[in-house]
């Protein structure tokens with residue numbers, strides 16, 4: 001599933017092409033790309049000018065000179081690409097957006113049909129008008145509205161596993177399974193530890209790790225993608241970053257040499273190092289007599 005860095009890379013690829021253009025036509029090739037809750041028919045945006053392309057978490061917002069927005073969510077496998085108009089339709093093509101360019105158009109392709117493009121009404125958030133879809137999700141780690149102190153406080157009150165909290169788009173948006181595993185590994189936190197049992201310092205470190213692993217992915221994506229073909233196709237389209245935990249089951253942890261473990265988690269998996277990411281970390285003070293000092297015995 002495309003997570004924040006992949007969606008941001010799509011945004012950066014699409015925006016220079018569509019900025020300032022008027023949408024001439026939206027053609028729904030296959031209704032799988034539509035969403036039943038769309039605010040207005042697609043025809044309503046014909047003639048609308050695109051003022052910017054914004055993102056919150058995994059949602060894309062095409063800001064228009066209208067009192068509604070064009071929204072896109074890539075779902076599990078969605079792609080937004082800039083394609084030759086006369087190129088034959090891709091097998092899973094859902095929607096074509098004609099922005100008046102003579103040769104190119106934007107195509108929304110989605111194999112698994114969890115993604116969508118829709119028209120959203122604008123609502124107030126504080127003093128800003130934002131698309132209705134944005135109200136359901138929290139600002140992501142790169143958003144100027146992200147309030148680090150408040151988020152740490154919120155996380156520290158949650159009585160559920162920290163990984164579940166990190167994936168909760170109403171707490172922090174943009175994080176999916178892959179970057180959650182990577183961030184937890186970097187912060188040395190077991191995915192099943194209760195959020196409310198984490199120290200403020202641990203939560204703070206986790207948020208910093210999440211941001212830095214996404215920054216690295218963004219850098220990798222930013223240098224490797226073709227400006228005319230932005231491939232965000234599930235895991236195969238993931239950027240070439242060093243994955244330390246996700247998908248590394250039975251591989252040695254690069255920090256301590258222990259084997260990375262996999263446990264099932266909400267129909268998916270969590271990958272972590274049982275040594276570095278202890279489920280019941282030892283307290284620094286009050287260590288019991290005879291308690292074994294943690295050693296990286298498998299190193300080297």
Ligand SMILES: [Zn+2]
Nearest residue numbers: 253256273276
């Ligand atoms: Zn380790």
